[in-house]
Amino acid sequence: MEVTARAPGKIILAGEHAVVHGSTAVAASIDLYTYVSLSFPADSDDGDHLKLHLKDMALEFSWSIVRIREALGEMGTQIPSSPLSCSPEAIKLLAALVEEQNIPEERLTIASGVTAFLWLYTSIQGYKPAKVVVTSELPLGSGLGSSAALCVSLSASLLALSGSMTLDFSQQGWLTLGENELELVNKWAFEGEKIIHGRPSGIDNTVSTYGNMIKFRSGELTRLKSNMPIKMLITNTRVGRNTKALVASVSERKDRHPNALAAVFKAVDSISNEVATIIQSSAHDGIATTEREHKLEELMEMNQGLLQCMGVSHASIETVLQTTLKYKLASKLTGAGGGGCVLTLLPSLLLGADVDKVIAELESCGFQCLIAGIGGKGVQICFNSSA
Numbered sequence: 001m002e003v004t005a006r007a008p009g010k011i012i013l014a015g016e017h018a019v020v021h022g023s024t025a026v027a028a029s030i031d032l033y034t035y036v037s038l039s040f041p042a043d044s045d046d047g048d049h050l051k052l053h054l055k056d057m058a059l060e061f062s063w064s065i066v067r068i069r070e071a072l073g074e075m076g077t078q079i080p081s082s083p084l085s086c087s088p089e090a091i092k093l094l095a096a097l098v099e100e101q102n103i104p105e106e107r108l109t110i111a112s113g114v115t116a117f118l119w120l121y122t123s124i125q126g127y128k129p130a131k132v133v134v135t136s137e138l139p140l141g142s143g144l145g146s147s148a149a150l151c152v153s154l155s156a157s158l159l160a161l162s163g164s165m166t167l168d169f170s171q172q173g174w175l176t177l178g179e180n181e182l183e184l185v186n187k188w189a190f191e192g193e194k195i196i197h198g199r200p201s202g203i204d205n206t207v208s209t210y211g212n213m214i215k216f217r218s219g220e221l222t223r224l225k226s227n228m229p230i231k232m233l234i235t236n237t238r239v240g241r242n243t244k245a246l247v248a249s250v251s252e253r254k255d256r257h258p259n260a261l262a263a264v265f266k267a268v269d270s271i272s273n274e275v276a277t278i279i280q281s282s283a284h285d286g287i288a289t290t291e292r293e294h295k296l297e298e299l300m301e302m303n304q305g306l307l308q309c310m311g312v313s314h315a316s317i318e319t320v321l322q323t324t325l326k327y328k329l330a331s332k333l334t335g336a337g338g339g340g341c342v343l344t345l346l347p348s349l350l351l352g353a354d355v356d357k358v359i360a361e362l363e364s365c366g367f368q369c370l371i372a373g374i375g376g377k378g379v380q381i382c383f384n385s386s387a
Contacts, residue, residue: 034153
């Protein structure tokens with residue numbers, strides 16, 4: 001039996017940075033996925049190792065089960081139906097196992113992800129030999145939730161073959177999980193995210209698990225249902241950024257200009273709530289759809305202006321904004337800013353030839369362009385009994 005799970009990435013549609021200061025933000029899943037396939041060896045030929053293949057990076061890792069057991073002892077097993085946090089002691093032991101793999105220096109940023117993999121695997125499956133293959137359509141470190149999509153798809157595939165979820169193994173194609181199963185996957189994925197990020201908000205893994213859209217404010221998450229199809233051009237500037245430093249710089253600006261920034265955050269809160277209302281409203285004809293798209297474009301432009309007030313734009317982001325504006329398209333940064341990704345709304349009446357022109361111009365600047373549907377399904381699994 002082989003199981004494959006897929007989990008989507010995410011974007012912030014409105015409210016980034018301001019959400020740290022009590023405003024509302026809206027996040028949504030995108031139909032770009034991370035896939036995790038899990039299989040147990042059928043015979044003893046290869047039956048004493050845990051193998052991880054990161055296909056997109058052409059990296060393969062292998063640990064003998066004896067070595068893992070020796071390193072972790074009883075620390076490596078939990079009850080899959082009730083996740084516990086990984087202790088600092090366990091993280092040290094896991095990090096030592098990862099170091100033994102001699103990850104190339106230019107790939108060292110993935111070490112925390114490999115650590116999270118080892119912990120999730122041994123916690124849910126114990127000390128079983130297996131092969132895990134990971135592929136992804138999401139660029140790493142660009143603010144599109146690649147680490148959460150990994151933790152969600154990995155948790156789902158591991159739990160699917162752990163006996164702790166009620167599943168119909170005979171069904172064909174991609175299966176959507178029930179509420180209880182989704183809740184369990186989300187809890188495990190959040191623990192994996194904590195290993196990678198330290199103190200994540202839980203937004204990324206929740207969007208990746210449940211899909212669609214989420215409104216969040218002051219730690220409270222509300223799931224939304226989108227009633228309008230939205231397509232976005234996502235431009236990855238390929239400029240890395242330090243999220244922690246950008247968040248700190250906004251707080252420092254607020255300390256210097258408390259009244260001005262309070263007004264900015266209040267305006268962002270209004271924009272986020274209006275975005276959520278528009279997305280949830282139903283349209284009965286093409287005119288209503290066009291009107292809603294136009295309103296979204298205006299809200300995106302306003303949100304971008306307010307993000308510039310916060311000081312989190314970047315020369316690369318401005319290049320994307322100017323380029324898309326030439327084609328009368330609305331754009332805003334998504335996530336931390338300072339580089340990362342920019343969203344551009346693609347109206348339903350926009351011609352494909354115009355989209356191609358925009359993409360060609362952006363790619364000539366060295367940017368990566370992805371087209372994604374917004375607010376689709378969350379994590380799903382697929383069984384292949386012939387594997």
